[in-house]
Amino acid sequence: MLTRKQHELLMFIHQHLETTGFSPSFDEMKDGLDLRSKSGVHRLITALEERGFLRRRAHRARALEVVRLPTQKMGSDRQDKSISSLRSVDPFIESFSETRAHKIPLLGNIAAGSPKEAIGETNSYIDVPSDILHAGPHYAVKVTGDSMCDAGILDGDIAVIRLGSTFENGDIVVALVDKAEATLKKIRKRGNSIALEPCNSLYETKIFGADRVEVQGTLSGLIRSYRK
The missing domain is CATH 1.10.10.10 (Winged helix-like DNA-binding domain superfamily/Winged helix DNA-binding domain)
Structure with a gap:
């Protein structure tokens, strides 16, 4: 083991x-x-x-x-x-030998509106096409809210996140604020401040000290179920 x-x-x-x-x-x-x-x-x-x-x-x-x-x-x-033949890797992955799909952990809900409680451990997993994964570990979270709708991220979508703390300005990330609240937002670092930007004009950008924000991963892809 x-x-x-x-x-x-x-x-x-x-x-x-x-x-x-x-x-x-x-x-x-x-x-x-x-x-x-x-x-x-x-x-x-x-x-x-x-x-x-x-x-x-x-x-x-x-x-x-x-x-x-x-x-x-x-x-x-x-x-x-x-x-x-499998392209991507993940420490949680259970690979399927004759398909191009992977299992990654589904860590509950994450806000794309107001921040919610930080993601935690789970025993739930979801099948993800390998072509939306990159090298390194991944996890998935369910999006709630509409603050990222202009980026094509809708309420109920499953966001596939590449685990890691590195990012570039303009990336969409899972950000942990004050070690208590996790949210999915576009991020920009300006000096000692970090801006978490929604992609919906109805929401405001929030500014935090850099020491208050921990990046827990960057957006790798989306999974959407058709709903009538």
Whole structure:
């Protein structure tokens, strides 16, 4: 049984190998997993080696090899090929070997109007097409409210979020305010202030000190169910 971070790193390396043909650097792995130091990456790699998921090729730089994935059995060539066709990665993902879909955690509701209680842990999961995912862990939240409607984000939509704290001005993010309220908004940082902007003229932009806002991920895609 792998820990969440071990699973996340293994899938990050797997995706990088599939995309580029070579393993990621320690700096890329540190940044990709939001780790504080490269020593943390080293510990995770060592643990994955000991469990038979990774192998280091001797005398070669950036030469990690994924021996198997958690959903695979050793020596299964058919599973190897089906897993390698998947584009995206997630520490929570349960991959489907013959489809291009993934399960990611659905963490309840999030406001696209007034901020609501912060998202919490859940045992609920949702199937997500892999083509709207990127490298790294993802989760999903259900949107309530209409303050992001001009960005095409409607009440009842499922927002797929790439977990992480990095962002660029203009990104749509899940922002945790004062460690208590989570909201989906467009974000802009100006000096020591952060603006959380709605995409609906009926709502006002809110300004906070940078120390009051924690970005919990950026919008990766939307899932919408047809409703009459």
